[in-house]
Amino acid sequence: MSNQYDVIIIGAGAAGMMCAIEAGKRRRKVLLVDHFKKIGEKIRISGGGRCNFTNLNTQSSKFLSQNPKFVKSALSQYTQHDFINLINKYKIKFHEKKLGQLFCDHSAQQIVEMLLKECELANVTLKREFNITEIDKNKNQYFVKTVDETYLSQSLIIATGGLSVPKIGATAFGYNIAKKFGLDVLETLPALVPLTFNEKILEMCKELTGLSVEAIVSLNKVLFQEGMLFTHRGLSGPSILQISSYWKQGDDITINLLPKLNIYQFLEEKRKLNPKLDIGNIIGDILPKRLAQIICRDNKASGNISELSNKLLKKLSDNINTWIINPTGSEGYRTAEVTLGGVNTKELSSKTMMSKKHEGLFFIGEVVDVTGHLGGYNFQWAWSSGYVAGQYA
Ligand SMILES: Cc1cc2nc3c(=O)[nH]c(=O)nc-3n(C[C@H](O)[C@H](O)[C@H](O)COP(=O)(O)OP(=O)(O)OC[C@H]3O[C@@H](n4cnc5c(N)ncnc54)[C@H](O)[C@@H]3O)c2cc1C
Structure with a gap:
């Protein structure tokens, strides 16, 4: 029967x-x-x-999951170096931007074209604008139905990704299929996403829109030191995106706007050595001018440093070294890079990505918890989990 396949994969993203x-x-149809x-x-x-497409430092500690060890098997079966070999085979030029993050020199489109070419070489039949109305299972057969056709397969792979950026195709399809087959799905949340704030902080962010500083952003014992960006909606940039994956409603985050310097000590010394220096100029020399002005203004700090009380110096210093703020929310799935949560890993074999309850049913990529x-790890997970399922489907 022409609609009979060995493997049907739903979702032609990175993992699929x-x-x-x-x-x-493996010559599967x-x-x-x-x-x-x-x-x-x-x-x-x-990646703009x-x-x-990957990170040289890929290891399980770079992933969040209810079971952080789950990723180990797939990441070791298909490593970052395996994907780099594939990129090299297609002579796609790339560079390390920072922290092991590998980017294409020219365009992400080269990766898409490489994967499409590999699909063609592997005789994969690809169908776009394919709208599924129902999925079913009978004994060892899976049925994928559209309005006018039914497709059958021994193995069914769900690779429909998470909920981020719905305007380019994200849906809850994978979670719904998992639930239909009785698999546990953990609560989903937007992650790697800009955070939003109350009016006072938002006003400051608006005034500073476009300004970026190297900052340490922390929450409980987790901290990231990378760029932080003020935007007209709140705070963004790598350090904020990273912490957003750990942030829950109600949590405070702490920001150190000048990680290299203990400001209080620095200001005390300045006061001793140069009492006539203007506080605005001092802060303006160590932080971007616009940010310095706003911090001084908001703390009502002006005039010669000798005139400032210890209490005010401390307040000013805290505002720079330990700025504690309470996000009101995030920008949500519209701009989130990824989705936290998803199909509970305890439902899947970490070696094969197959469901423990249903022979032949696999979940791969972002749909899984x-x-x-940030930094190429999400694609590496897509490549690794996709590769693994491809060996067993
Ligand atoms: C703006 C942005 C930038 C990013 N940059 C990076 C980066 O530089 N590095 C990195 O590692 N990660 C990055 N990510 C995250 C990364 O893109 C994802 O983690 C990765 O694409 C997940 O792969 P996937 O195959 O699981 O899902 P996806 O790539 O999302 O693919 C899922 C596919 O399933 C299809 N689908 C959904 N519902 C259905 C349905 N009902 N029927 C049929 N098909 C369906 C979708 O159309 C889509 O093609 C970025 C994400 C965003 C949004």
Whole structure:
């Protein structure tokens, strides 16, 4: 029967394409479907159009999951170096931007084209704008139905990703299928997402829109030292995106705007050595001018440093070294890079990504409760989990 396949993969994103390639190489008859018209859209827009496709420092500690050890098997079966070998085979030029993050020199589109070419070489049948009306199982067969056709397969792979950026195709489809088959799905939340604030802080962010500083952003014992960006909606930049994956409603976050300096000690020394110096100028020399002005204004600190009380110096210093703020929320799935939570890893074999309850049913990529830090880890998870399922589907 022409609609009979060995493997049907739903979702032609990073994980789905990798899985299709690997299953195809094993001479499995593979159908890869996506409801969106464009394939690999998330890859194309990723990393500012240059796709941060992996990270040299990939290891399990860079992932959030209810079971952080779950990622180990897949990451060791298909490593960052395996993906780099594939990139090299296609002569795609890349560079390390910072912290082990690898980006294409030219365009993320090269990755999409490479994956499509590999699918073609592996004889994968690809269908776009494929709208599924129902999925079912009878004995060892899976049925994927559209309005006018039914497709059958031995293995069914769910690679429909998370909820972030719905305008390029994200849906809750994968979670719903997991629930339909009786699998536990953990609460989902937007992650790697800008944070929003009350009016007072928002006003400050608006005044400073576009300004970026190297900051340490921390929450409980987790901290990130990377760039932080003021925007007209709140705070963003790598350090904020990273902490957002750990932030829950009600939590305070602490920001050190000048990690290299103990400001209180520094100001005390200044007061001793140069009492006539203007506090605005002192802060303006160590922080960007606009930020310094706002911090001095908000703390009502002006005039010669000798005139400032210890209490005021302390308040000013705290505002720079330990600025504690309470986000009111995040920008949500509209701008989140990833989705926290998803299919509970305890439902899946970490070696194969197959459901423990249903032979032949696999979940891979972001739909699973595995979320990487910012820096290429989420794609590496997609490649690794896709590769693994491709060996067993
Ligand atoms: C703006 C942005 C930038 C990012 N940059 C990076 C980066 O540089 N590095 C990094 O590591 N990660 C990055 N990420 C995260 C990364 O893109 C994802 O973690 C990764 O794409 C997940 O792969 P996936 O295959 O699981 O899901 P996706 O790539 O999201 O693919 C899922 C596919 O399933 C399809 N689908 C959904 N519902 C259905 C349905 N009902 N029927 C059929 N098909 C369906 C979708 O159309 C989509 O094609 C970024 C994310 C965003 C939003």
